[in-house]
Amino acid sequence: MESDTSAASTAPFRIDRSTWDVLVERARSDFPYEVCGLLGTHGDGTIEHFPIDNVERSMTYYVMDGKQLLRAMRTIEDAGAELAIYHSHTHTQAYPSATDISLAAYPEATYLIVTLQDRDAPDIRAFRILEGVVTERPVHLLDTKVA
């Protein structure tokens, strides 16, 4: 499956409650350092999470571990899943920084930012970044039914 890269999709990004909670918990787990990883959304809507080490272990910068990135990207691509790339901002809003925009090299991806700026009210926002142009996708949080 090839994602549409000709125009930024503003369709909602759907995320289930348990994935949301995992991302927020992960962002908190290494506070104040930034965390990062990939998500693959399958055709049936289920989301697969690939946590990836931030080799910079920095409060303001992240670089995904190259080998973990290769494995996760290949798995997502071979499964035909939709790619999302996430990282946390521990002290700033959930909006792509100048660094995020200039280094965005995956036009097919949705970029998610988890913010802990308000630690009592963490938030996740979703964006497409195409050739320096940022377009927000609304995030639709789906509540997971408890079995």
Place this chain on the structure above:
Amino acid sequence: MPTVRIPTVLRKHTAGEAKVAAPGSTVREVFDALIATHPGLGEDLLEDDGAVRGFINVYVDDEDIRYVSGIDTPVEDDGEIAIMPAVAGGAG
């Protein structure tokens, strides 16, 4: 001959192909052959001095060539070279 995995952002140079075969026994030779047939790749992949651009990761059979022999890393005839832009950013 080795195959090269092309990331989405560079497929505009390969007519949309995700995998391209090119001859050579090192990354440099394969890239030279690849760029000869897909000239647009050269500028996006390599610095003026021929080194791989800093934010591009290149792997031979899953090993990052930075930790092998760089652009002179050998490639088997049935090997795979993966080109993958680094994923980086941050609030900073």
